[in-house]
Amino acid sequence: ISTDSLRNKKNEMSIKISDAKKANKDASSQIQEMQSAGKELAKLEEIQHKTEADYKKLAFSIPNLLHESVPIGPDDSANKEIFKWGEVPKFDFQIKGHEELAKNLGILDLERAAKTAGARFYYLKGDLVKLGYAITAFALDFLSKHEKVYNLIQPPYMINRDSMAGAIITDDFEEAIYKVENQGKGEDLFLIGTSEHAIASMYGKEILDGKNLPFRYGSISPCFRKEAGAHGKDQKGIFRVHQFEKVEQFVFSKPEDSWKLQEEMLENTKELYRQLEIPYRVVLLSSGDMGKV
Numbered sequence: 634i635s636t637d638s639l640r641n642k643k644n645e646m647s648i649k650i651s652d653a654k655k656a657n658k659d660a661s662s663q664i665q666e667m668q669s670a671g672k673e674l675a676k677l678e679e680i681q682h683k684t685e686a687d688y689k690k691l692a693f694s695i696p697n698l699l700h701e702s703v704p705i706g707p708d709d710s711a712n713k714e715i716f717k718w719g720e721v722p723k724f725d726f727q728i729k730g731h732e733e734l735a736k737n738l739g740i741l742d743l744e745r746a747a748k749t750a751g752a753r754f755y756y757l758k759g760d761l762v763k764l765g766y767a768i769t770a771f772a773l774d775f776l777s778k779h780e781k782v783y784n785l786i787q788p789p790y791m792i793n794r795d796s797m798a799g800a801i802i803t804d805d806f807e808e809a810i811y812k813v814e815n816q817g818k819g820e821d822l823f824l825i826g827t828s829e830h831a832i833a834s835m836y837g838k839e840i841l842d843g844k845n846l847p848f849r850y851g852s853i854s855p856c857f858r859k860e861a862g863a864h865g866k867d868q869k870g871i872f873r874v875h876q877f878e879k880v881e882q883f884v885f886s887k888p889e890d891s892w893k894l895q896e897e898m899l900e901n902t903k904e905l906y907r908q909l910e911i912p913y914r915v916v917l918l919s920s921g922d923m924g925k926v
Contacts, residue, residue: 636681639674643667694802704919711919718903719912732870735761741871753860753875765878768909769853772880775905776851781897783851783882788831790855791822796834811857828854832883847886847894854879 646667653660704711735741740761746754757765776783791813797806806826813822825831832850841848860873871877882898899915906913 636674636677639670639677642670643674646670693798696802699920699923702917703923704917705921706919707921709919709922712922713917713919714914715917716903716915717912718907718914719910721912730870735870743871750875753873755871755874769878769880771909772905773851773853775908776880776882776901779901781849783849786828786832786850786852788825788828788835788852788854790825790857792825792831792834794821794823796837797823797830799837800830800833809858809860811859824857825854826858827856827879828852828881829883836885841885843887847884847890850883852881852883854881 646663649663650660650667653663704713706712729737732741732743736743738760740757740759742756742758743754746756773785777785797810807823810826811824813820813824815822829852831854832852855876855878857876860875882901884894884898886894903913903915
């Protein structure tokens with residue numbers, strides 16, 4: 634017995650009951666049969682909903698396939714450096730970390746941020762605020778004035794579960810992002826951990842004409858992350874924090890053009906660093922150093 638056949642039976646019984654009542658006939662047997670079909674339908678629908686939910690959870694937990702160029706390894710020890718630019722300057726004195734430098738200059742306050750909001754937050758002050766906005770403006774100008782223009786976009790800072798699930802494996806990422814709780818409102822919203830998710834879902838349930846692709850976007854947004862259980866390098870100072878701002882590149886493209894456009898975005902990033910005269914290196918992450926994406 635299928636749910637469709639039981640729904641059909643309920644409809645048939647409903648018509649028979651109506652006809653019997655119009656003819657002043659006893660419809661008790663039809664009513665009993667419809668009620669029985671209704672109970673059976675409710676049981677099957679419960680099983681169906683659970684099965685569909687389990688299937689969806691399994692289907693959405695399957696990560697993307699790794700490209701053949703990805704090094705196989707357990708962690709970042711298997712990462713592969715593929716490009717390097719610039720010389721890291723050498724000094725004849727002991728180098729201070731960014732936290733100590735910023736504190737000495739009075740442009741960073743971690744202690745008061747911890748008092749106000751807890752660990753992994755910070756106050757930026759004075760010229761450091763200006764520097765942050767100046768670099769952001771420089772990056773946005775770089776993308777919007779590029780030969781291949783990246784249209785600027787600022788996404789919503791919250792997205793719903795369906796939008797999130799369309800971009801990532803929600804069960805894995807839910808441990809890293811903040812859920813918005815609004816008692817009694819039934820909202821199902823998350824603070825974005827990156828603008829990518831909000832942009833990726835922007836054209837959800839739409840069909841894009843391939844002739845109009847690619848769509849290039851340069852985005853700016855705050856990012857909110859729990860960083861629960863974060864560990865390892867770069868914890869000191871304002872690394873691995875709960876809130877930060879980020880300029881990103883995002884492209885909607887045809888599958889056959891995706892690798893070429895990935896390389897284009899990488900070249901953009903390299904050029905930006907060169908213009909800022911910041912030495913950099915390009916590292917190919919190993920399989921063990923990647924999230925399930």
